Amino acid sequence: LVSGESIVICGASVWPQLQTVLRGGLAAARSALRRGAQGPGGPPSGALSGLLLSGVALRLACTRARMRDFLACTLLAVTGDDCCSPSDINSILDETLRSLLQSGAIEVVRGDRGQATRGEGDTSHVAVQECRVYNDTQLAVSALGSAAIKACMDLTAAEQFLVDLDQASKSLVVMGSLHLLYLVTPQDAASIKPDYAHYYSLYSALDEEGIQTAKVLGITEQNAIRMMTGKPITNVSEKVLCRFYLAMMLHDLWKQVPFPAVAHKYNLPRGTVQSVLSSASSAAVSGARLCAALESRWAGAALLAELAPRLQHAAAPELMQLMDLPNVKKARALQLSRAGYKRVEDVARAAVDDLTAAVAHLSRTAAAQLVSAARMILIEKVENLRAEAEDVMDELNS
Incomplete structure (x- = not known):
């Protein structure tokens, strides 16, 4: 055992509250493996x-x-x-x-x-x-259990995702990304209450892709009117309504609408918008892995493969090219972008001294490696284009 002193410094106004806490004792340790609130006889956790x-x-x-x-x-x-x-x-x-x-x-x-x-x-x-x-x-x-483990998904979440994917596969709207974004919205969307009075105006502003997606999900203009007037809706579950609301929000982020504008449009705090975006990005990665591990779901893996990277950089799509450079994460890519190096070509043409002076906390060695890596990427692109051009010329001459 380790002995010592513990000193707490607090103001006189909070001293009575602190005394209550110190005298209250410790809460009982409870295992996360315990059954839920339903108690004995309820479903396993x-x-x-x-x-x-x-x-x-x-x-x-x-x-x-x-x-x-x-x-x-x-x-x-x-x-x-x-x-x-x-x-x-x-x-x-x-x-x-x-x-x-x-x-x-x-x-x-x-x-x-x-x-x-x-x-x-x-x-x-x-x-x-x-x-x-x-x-x-x-x-x-089994194959399902192995796929859930590889996807780092809870078994219940994996099963629900496959059910949603099966339902979507019967009438998937491929006019855009909205229907796919709906599939990766958080399953616990019911905890985020949308502004139902604002739902009709959002529905009225939908394009053809949005209307078709809503129709596939069972959401019609009559539903939006009933939400606006406060009348109950019985033919569509609240979970579907909430997830579609968040899917529309993600779709705006996908279209590079700024975060403040999206948060204002959907009457949600910016922190909630960021949390939903992160959850959807993680769900897209996990869903792609889950489908890739199941041979019968290869089409789902193909559809979701490009969804996660776009969601991860939805707030800053211009950084994706810079993050192709080795050891360049989002923070460093943001520094380069603010310094005027918005493309790999800009980094490749930069002088090491200028790059070091423009980007804070960037050593000369790291700057030289960035310039060298950018030039190698450009050289590889040029070589690939040259090879493609030679193939085309050979076909024309034959």
């Missing part, structure tokens, strides 16, 4: 599903018995709350295992005769339809 899925993928807990031992080493088993007894842990494990089997995230390893492996004298089991998982039954991660 997403954190516990993710933990068991990772355990099976890493071969740390590939049987029901090993899973039980695995959970016994977690905070859930030692916190001393109402879900820590061995019987409760077993119940939680079986519920979560059943959920993973039903979702198809994990699967039973079949024996030589196509039967699930079972140890001698093993009678305790988890039954899912015609499948029985005993204590020694070997489990493995």
